[in-house]
Amino acid sequence: MDTGSTASGAGGAGVRGGRGVSDASTADTTDYRLDGQAAIESLRGAFSGRLLTEPQDTAPYLLDYRKRWRGAAMAVAMPDSTEDVVGIVRWCRQRQVGVVPQGGNTGLTGGSVPDRSGRSVLLSLARMNRIRSVDPLNNTITVEAGCVLQRVQETAAEAGRLFPLSLAAQGTCTIGGNLSTNAGGVQVIRFGNARELCLGLEVVTATGEIWDGLKGLRKDNTGYDLRDLFIGAEGTLGIITAAVLKLFPLPVAKVAALAGVTSPQAALQLLELAQNRLGSSLTAFELISSDALALVLKHFPGSRLPVETPSTWYVLVELSDLDSDQHANEAMENLLSAALETGLVPDAAVSASIDQFRQFWALRENISEAQSAEGKNIKHDISVPISRIPDFIEQTDAEIQAAHPETRMIVFGHLGDGNLHYNVSPGPGLPPGDDDAFLALEGPINRIAHDAVVRFGGSISAEHGLGILRRDESARYKQPVEVAMMRAIKQALDPQGLMNPGKYLPD
């Protein structure tokens, strides 16, 4: 494999501006030369796992999940052990070669694919997928970074425990990726983000050393919080190779309700009522606009709306109970009765079986796919203080519709966390199928939405991270003092700038 020619070859193919598979590269001014074949042989000798070099083998690792960024790499290195990761990182370090860590490659911001220079090694943690131990009395599980999330959930359940992190990609995404992006999902209202579910880490640092921080402790105040620095750093400070995760009691019963609400403000009042009555039995509280729901009803033929009275907004409420089905149902019905009485909720349905529970959830979970089936869309993964959600939606909808009346809003998300998937689809004013005309609006609409987010004290990336997609935008919205501290930390822990180069922070 000739690294140089692969890089330029890949760099020239299929790139187009704005959208589609685009170039994730950044300027590379490093002055070095590696003889391709000799370098590969030398890397092969540096660790004992697998090394992929053939284009047909490496291709799946070099294209992101959303097929927006295709990169190139010298090779795909698949370590079997933490010592293997050390071998790879040290090899790269000696040669000034970038290291791009990858888990399940399900990220949505391009953080897990290399740039197009072909001068990085893609380090896939997929083979480091052992469950190292389960300690039910300590309520912890210790797993390697390449463990698929669903396997961690299942292993916990076998031990009579819950690992609550739950998101659409759970059959493919890995714990290392979940932690590196501080993944969110649908249970954050009760259990927090991935960060809150982690007690300790094992990390291979940018200097190629192993930091064994795999402590299963609830309290430890003996130094700077390195754990939380590596979590959410998207591989730019070091490679997470294993983690101690928190477990919880397995709920005995779960029940969901779908309720119509008259407005986002009414949804917020229902949320407050639910929190005060259910406390931490409230394990999800999702907001869905009728337009978002209509797309699911249209594109998923088996689906149906379980309430009779139509509303402009709906919420999906989930309750998890340690007592019994009966107790769970009573608590949910009491909540909804109170809400119906006050007029907050015109109509609501409670799931009467596991099947119905799944059907209700499918109405929420199928929105993304329904949106894709409908055509292109412009996505925002934003958060604002929960109390400001109604004003944010009202004002920002109006701003976008005033500037771009040819579009329509598809809004849904985790109201209990103040996190909206605030998406925009083509409206009747755009010629059907003219994707380019619509996608040309991405930049201007991003700007309106994100300016509003910042005005409302929010975040332009609530749970998807920065990667390439939000790297420059994020830095632009941040205070210079914060960017300076981030750069100082990057410089302190990765002075050669080799960990996931070109991501997260602008050069």
Place this chain on the structure above:
Amino acid sequence: MDTGSTASGAGGAGVRGGRGVSDASTADTTDYRLDGQAAIESLRGAFSGRLLTEPQDTAPYLLDYRKRWRGAAMAVAMPDSTEDVVGIVRWCRQRQVGVVPQGGNTGLTGGSVPDRSGRSVLLSLARMNRIRSVDPLNNTITVEAGCVLQRVQETAAEAGRLFPLSLAAQGTCTIGGNLSTNAGGVQVIRFGNARELCLGLEVVTATGEIWDGLKGLRKDNTGYDLRDLFIGAEGTLGIITAAVLKLFPLPVAKVAALAGVTSPQAALQLLELAQNRLGSSLTAFELISSDALALVLKHFPGSRLPVETPSTWYVLVELSDLDSDQHANEAMENLLSAALETGLVPDAAVSASIDQFRQFWALRENISEAQSAEGKNIKHDISVPISRIPDFIEQTDAEIQAAHPETRMIVFGHLGDGNLHYNVSPGPGLPPGDDDAFLALEGPINRIAHDAVVRFGGSISAEHGLGILRRDESARYKQPVEVAMMRAIKQALDPQGLMNPGKYLPD
């Protein structure tokens, strides 16, 4: 005020080795001179709050809560605003003067008093004590660093919300100190440490800039986790000036039970049962040895044991309920019935009133004072994985008793967090009142206990932090790669080494 002579004057007085008021200074090799009076005048002009320079005014700020460390300072600066803090930090930075931040000065490891050089400014946040805002719908409160914890609790309660951080010093300690030491307390099993209760910070950096990170967001993935880096850093990276804290629904009912258990292993089984049945209604689970309880019964005349059958160990269980007193009592009684049936618990009592609830808690909360009344003691604030607590106690008790049979163990703590206050008192083998003979054992006993902690995968400072007391010990037990990363971060964010000099990390 002549800085130089104050420093040497203070440095020469009342120091004795090992214990008592000792010298917290570290070698100071900085080569600079400040003319005392001119410097004070110049500092007075750098901000608008109060400046204390007279020894009778500054003295209370220069001696720690446990009266173990007395330091000296050029002056005590009491800013009124974040801009004042900027003024003080910049003034110090220009002159290479250290800044020692202090909240309520209730820390237990000497972190909030300066060394004896007299070359630092003590920065008291006491006057920055405003509640900036309460947002019940977002479940957040924004407060300045000098707010006393109890006032935050009370303000939250007035808004119908709970701020759950709860610890013995809550009438005096401040939120800034709680965050800088990542305080724990009795509700960690349900709500986490101070870190988990904070959504955002305002910080004055070591470079004298304001970082406004006061976001009230549940999800924000747009950069390195600076918040959690400043939390628990004990003022060595910058000054926390304000914070956004999480609020929770206010419980409707609380009930406590005191239960005898046959062993720490039985206590652990009861904990598992309680977690699986009560989930997050379980808000405290404390372990108390009969020797610890006996000291309270002896030194607090009004106190009495509410169960008839004596045990060698007891647990205090607290349940918080959002439903009703009746629901809370039933849940607690069901738990204890199940435990009595299995033989885990020979005898138990449930609080039947608020008074009794307080009496039960007093048995736990008065242990420290009872221990002081009994004489000197050697303290350890340690944590190990919860599942290993029984083995830790058995093995470490045996080791200490074998090496020092003239002592006795006073063990209690937060079993639900794996955190023990693992203390040692003089036993019958030591001449009564011979404190020096007993205190000479502190080093050797610390070593036995902490070596055991590390062997069990634990932490030598679970909730009290490092300060001076555990600074060198902690660094000795850490892996070199972790200490190197801590030093790199310190260097990155405080390159001049002026933030709380001499604490946390050995020079």
